[in-house]
Amino acid sequence: MAEEPKLIPQVTKELKPFFDAARNHQLMVQKCDNCGALRFPAAPLCLNCDSDKASWTPVSGRGQVFSFTVMHRAYHPAFKAPYILAVIELDEGVKMTSNVVGIEHSRVKCGMPVEVAWDKLSDEVTLPRFRPASQGAAR
Numbered sequence: 001m002a003e004e005p006k007l008i009p010q011v012t013k014e015l016k017p018f019f020d021a022a023r024n025h026q027l028m029v030q031k032c033d034n035c036g037a038l039r040f041p042a043a044p045l046c047l048n049c050d051s052d053k054a055s056w057t058p059v060s061g062r063g064q065v066f067s068f069t070v071m072h073r074a075y076h077p078a079f080k081a082p083y084i085l086a087v088i089e090l091d092e093g094v095k096m097t098s099n100v101v102g103i104e105h106s107r108v109k110c111g112m113p114v115e116v117a118w119d120k121l122s123d124e125v126t127l128p129r130f131r132p133a134s135q136g137a138a139r
């Protein structure tokens, strides 16, 4: 059987801290060293104060579905339609584009609590997906 096609992000120098942490199941976002604003995706300048000084900081991996769509067409063989493309608003306020997994598509709702679910694509790249938050999880 042919190997399944994969679409694996390139680990650039700028994103290496994010992927190093993700391999260890720790979600990180950038934090401005000047004003403390969090941001994701990584960017060279702070959107709040224009500072170019930033560090990576861990976040909880918990949040809620801000917006989503059910993709019925796969635009790459690595994507198995239907799947959910979602914007997740993390508890820390940062929005992250990802997928919602582990739930019937018809049950996904905006505002639904979710938590990170790690998806190892290669030895180097593990991606954050999101699943419904476990019952009784501290929020």
Ligand SMILES: [Zn+2]
Pocket: 032, 033, 034, 035, 036, 037, 046, 047, 048, 049, 050, 051
């Ligand atoms: Zn700033």
